[in-house]
Amino acid sequence: MDWFLQQAINGLGLGAIYALIALGYTMVYGVLRFINFAHSDVLMLGAFTALYVAPQIEKVAGAESPVGCVMVFVVAAAVCACIGMLIERLAYRPLRNRPKLAVLITAIGVSLLIEYTAQNEKVFGSAPQPFPKLLSDYEINLGNLVVSSNDILTVGVTIVLLVAMWWIVQKTRVGTAMRAVSYNQQAAALMGVPVDKIISFTFGLGSALAAIAGVLYAMKAPGIEPLMGVQPGLRAFVAAVLGGIGNLPGAVLGGFLLGLLETFAGGIPGLSNYRDAIAFGILILILLLKPAGLLGRSTIEKV
């Protein structure tokens, strides 16, 4: 029983990071109906931003202080929001009225461009770099169970951000505009919604989420390298699809589910080798039974 609960705790800690990344995927998809493959690289850039600004912030706010930690998160999120908007402006906006496939291929191109530029020895270099401790972490013992403070932080941040995103999309003027753009870009433009600005805002928001996920991921596994985003990015994409792409709570649910599946499979002798195969096998099963994802609604394509 202890074993089961401990694995559940581990799975939630990992799943929260997938969930956070999946939120960003799903937001952009919700508005633009396209998968931003560069999302996982923005995550990596977020972690590297934190790596470079943390020593500066430490000088001002002191080592491992909560204030300094929040500042690192804010700076990383802000920098990545700008990078995200820049990517959208330079790579995706010129293709706005082209076939979806062209944008998709461009997204893959942007992703590879960032990865290989970052691997250059003059940029970040491809060897893993030690990530500084932003917050003193400690372990909380509950009987035989161990909960890491980092995992609690990750789960907390994910839930708070999910609520915040839901509130932005459902309750604010910008959110209403986002939903309008998502529903029908042309009609929204005719109603006076600044479509380009709204799309830009969505990318900024999604990229800020990626940056926060990147910093949390780096705190969990403090060796960061330019390809660190690829694996979690792929799994988060799967999580977003699993939950029903375009659906915010669905993305978080999918993320947690994937984290749990992977952790449990990883801890079973003989199966640990197949942890990805098991996780993705279950994904295929769910999609066969519910093609729109767990919380997604199936829509009828207008022809």
Added chain:
Amino acid sequence: MKAQYWISSLVVILIVFISLSSCKSGGGDKIKVGEFASLTGKEATFGTSAHEGTLLAIEQVNLSGGVLGKQLELLTEDDQTKAGEPANAVNKLISKDGVIAILGEVASSRSLEAAPICQQSQIPMISPASTNPTVTQEGNYIFRVCFNDDFQGGALANFASGTLKAKKVAILTDVKSDYSKGLAKSFKAKYSNNGGNIGTELDFNGGDKDFKGQLTAIKSDNPDAIFLPGYYNDVALICIQAKQLGMNIPIFGGDGWESESLLTIGKDAMEGHYFSTHCSIEQPTPEMTAFVAAYQKRFEGKTPDAMAVLGYDSAMVLVDAIKRAKTTESVALRDAIAATKNFAGASGNINLNADRDAVKALVFIQIKNEKFTYNTTVNP
């Protein structure tokens, strides 16, 4: 008419011959030696260290007049720590550059990729630090200047039952790495033979960042120690997460741990853990002392690790063989490398046995106060 035909075909043959021979020896005034290494990517410190050692050796030989009256030219290809790249690199070095021998790689998986190509082209290959037994079994042109994992796994098993007095050991293997799987296999055979009990056996994928699933399963099985035959990046993250889960048992592994990154990433989570490796730069032989001094002078005070020492030795063994063979012709060169006996390398005395493996002592290192400290030596 007939004479004309013969002359023209003779000319054609001559042209082909000349162009081929000039292609093979690259002008003839230099001896080309090929090297492939993981200079970038996940295991960049391995490749960089081995390359720096090799480069130092080549530069020293050239300064002292070269071999057979010729200068050596080192051609280095970066395989980016990626599967598939070693084959490209070695193919290019052999068929395009026409190198006389290949030096490389540290990781067994990548050496195993290059070895069949070298064997087929009959170009001798010397691996500095690939320890998987199957590497040199690829053929009679493949050598290594380090011990193999049958020896290392056995020594680790004796260490577990002797020094650590562990009754039950859990094993965590990297399924992506031939090195890791091979070392786990030879460890298991010897440790069971010693009367040890193998606990939970789990796998991970090199490059994973979350290992708590595996570690929790191991923790609930309550072993006395964990055997972790992996590479430094994964090892550091695994030790951090083991510490987070409150596991205080010793973790130990093989020479794949040796890198400064282990300490810079793992920090205090590495405290008290052990690994086996090829040599310690503290060993008091004149060869090692001279090597460390020359390396630090060449690379701005950088402290060499075992991979650098072995990279240096791999090049020196090759140079020694060229001198003895008095030619760079492949069959004679192969025979000369195979005949290497009592060669005083920086890492120790190198004797190549009939399996083309070096028979050498092994060193245990413990991590204390975030430093590698010498523990014991195990002789073959």
